Amino acid sequence: MLAPLGFGNDYIAPLLGEYAAQHENLEVELTLSDDPHWATLHKWDLVIFIGELRDSSMHCIKLAPNQRFVCASPDYLSRKGRPLTPAQLVEHDCIALRENSEDVTLWRFSSPQGDCPQRITPKLSSNEGRVVKEWALAGRGIIMRSEWDVLPQIHRGELVRLLPEYTLPDADIVALSGASQAERSPRAQRFIELLKARISGKPWGECAHPCAVRA
Numbered sequence: 001m002l003a004p005l006g007f008g009n010d011y012i013a014p015l016l017g018e019y020a021a022q023h024e025n026l027e028v029e030l031t032l033s034d035d036p037h038w039a040t041l042h043k044w045d046l047v048i049f050i051g052e053l054r055d056s057s058m059h060c061i062k063l064a065p066n067q068r069f070v071c072a073s074p075d076y077l078s079r080k081g082r083p084l085t086p087a088q089l090v091e092h093d094c095i096a097l098r099e100n101s102e103d104v105t106l107w108r109f110s111s112p113q114g115d116c117p118q119r120i121t122p123k124l125s126s127n128e129g130r131v132v133k134e135w136a137l138a139g140r141g142i143i144m145r146s147e148w149d150v151l152p153q154i155h156r157g158e159l160v161r162l163l164p165e166y167t168l169p170d171a172d173i174v175a176l177s178g179a180s181q182a183e184r185s186p187r188a189q190r191f192i193e194l195l196k197a198r199i200s201g202k203p204w205g206e207c208a209h210p211c212a213v214r215a
Contacts, residue, residue: 001030001191003048004099006129006149007173008032012048015198019191026187034099034127045188047176048195050146052102052169058176061192064199067147068168070107071159075139083142083162086118093141096122097132107144109166116166146171173199 003012013030020028031044047058050066076093083089086109096104104125108117123141126132129149136143137158143150153159175192177184184192 001028001046001048002044003030003032004050004129005032005034007050007146008048011148011199012195015194016191019194023187034129045177045185046191048173049176050148050173051099051171053174053176058178059180061175061177061196062172063175063195064148064173066171066173068144068171069147069150069154070142070144070162070168071136071150071154072142072162073137073139073159074157076136076141077160079139082160086116086163086166089118089120089142093123094120095132095135095141095143096120096125097129097143097145098125098127099129108169109163110168111166144168148173 001012001016008030009032013032016028016030020026048063053060080092083092086107089107098104105120105122106117107120108115110116124132124135126135129145132143133145133149133153135141136145137153142162150159154161175195177188177192179185179188181189
């Protein structure tokens with residue numbers, strides 16, 4: 001199985017470890033990567049993906065909805081002020097997460113009045129989501145991140161959601177498979193059902209039990 005680094009570590013690894021414990025003869029391999037090579041995805045029984053899909057040849061199973069938020073720490077906002085429109089982001093320190101070969105400096109905002117994409121010039125960037133979030137928590141700038149990753153910090157007041165009147169493209173959490181449901185192996189289908197049961201509607205921030213673990 002292939003999964004994103006942060007989400008895979010927090011959610012997929014514990015569930016896959018639990019699944020392996022229930023099936024003692026099952027050999028399990030989990031690879032974590034935020035920059036998957038699309039040409040090789042078909043070699044995996046399952047790929048967990050968050051973001052903009054590029055390969056329509058794979059069967060897509062939606063596991064959970066996932067919005068994207070723009071946010072910053074209270075400390076940053078007290079020093080730099082709060083942007084009121086996407087265009088004002090050019091006056092701010094923005095932080096980019098480089099993943100999935102996406103155009104990460106184009107933040108595609110929408111509003112009831114229409115689309116208003118904004119190109120940012122990141123002061124900081126990284127390919128690791130946890131680094132990006134830690135920079136934001138430390139007051140280094142504004143980030144765009146998935147709700148699964150930042151909603152706990154927003155609820156605790158460690159991060160503040162910005163531009164709530166605007167929306168960003170959703171980044172639903174999906175499972176990709178080269179096989180249809182009828183063609184899929186029972187072990188892969190059972191794990192998909194486990195993922196749906198545990199992840200769909202999950203209050204983000206509630207990690208499964210930490211554990212380490214080719215479904």
